[in-house]
Amino acid sequence: MIRVNKGFLDYVTTLKNADKHSAITEQEAGVGKKIVTEKTTVFSVYVVKEGLAKCYLTEDTGNDFIQEFFGAGEVFGELEMFTQDFSFCTIEALTPIKYYKIPKKVFLALIENDAKFNSLVLRLMASKIRYTALRHSYHQSHALEVNLKRLLKEFPDLLQKISKKDIANYLGVTLRSLNRAIKILG
Amino acid sequence: MIRVNKGFLDYVTTLKNADKHSAITEQEAGVGKKIVTEKTTVFSVYVVKEGLAKCYLTEDTGNDFIQEFFGAGEVFGELEMFTQDFSFCTIEALTPIKYYKIPKKVFLALIENDAKFNSLVLRLMASKIRYTALRHSYHQSHALEVNLKRLLKEFPDLLQKISKKDIANYLGVTLRSLNRAIKILG
């Protein structure tokens, strides 16, 4: 749901601070700003420093499918450095956001020369695979009500932080269905 | 659906053949054999040499959720080398299968010392993330019939190769629903 990765954020912060002229820069974006756009070439890897973003795909049906919500330390754009593909999702700020930007060349050099960095990236990608698999499996085999209850247990202030439409898109249902489920849960 | 990775298979084959006493061994498994079991410690990384396996999770509801079907070159057990977690899924042979087994120590040594190998693993994990995301997004926003048609277009002999129950579990529907969709498609 809302993913974070303190360890990686700390490491990148250290890297940046170690060099006054670091190629790693800090950037900001306002609500609604798309930091990465679907089907577009990606030139950098990004790390959320603070704030919240959503990672989603828009289908040909017009539906948005929210992959994940990214909080502090979450990384995006890294896949495209390895697969040479266009971005497969859009990253959009849900709150004002601060993030680090690591140019492609710098990122790939770190992968090659900094074993610790390389290892953190491997771990982070492994986590994404695991987490996503567990989530989709759970979603598919449980009723909407159960899924919602589970989310609310982990993030009690969910409905305050994230719009219902976004929650519905994350759960893969319509807003109408989500409203029904909310009503039933009381 | 049925994932393959010729490049990785070739590389591992070369690695193994380069050393007569290689720690990479070749193994076989018969139909139904579970090569890796959910919630269990994993001590090796595996690469399918030939045959077909399914990668699935069993939910508390008793439902199996099939993550992917693995063909030649597909890798499993690698995530657990990085996350230190138990296996989150079961890998079971659907046909007689041959595979390479790379002990954890050897795998991690390759990651550290063989840049090409490291790069192949990064790419393979990036592909898994991308592929899974695209698949789930598509599944969620299209009708069962459309999803099935799409699968059959890519794998015309699907119904011959893989049991209906497994296909249903992959699509996240019941066998009943799958049968209905098949009937409608003619």
Add this chain to the structure above:
DNA sequence: CATTGTAAAGGACAAATGTCCACAACTTTA
């Protein structure tokens, strides 16, 4: 403060999917 506009919630019906069970097809065994 009334009026108009806009966004959120919910009612009513339609469509899709699940559950349960019966029946058919096919295997095994006596």
Add this chain to the structure above:
DNA sequence: TAAAGTTGTGGACATTTGTCCTTTACAATG
């Protein structure tokens, strides 16, 4: 080959979710 068991398929109904549209709540404006 008949009987019994096993597996696969489909009918009938229940439940869930989607679609469409009305109603409600709230905000903006004259």
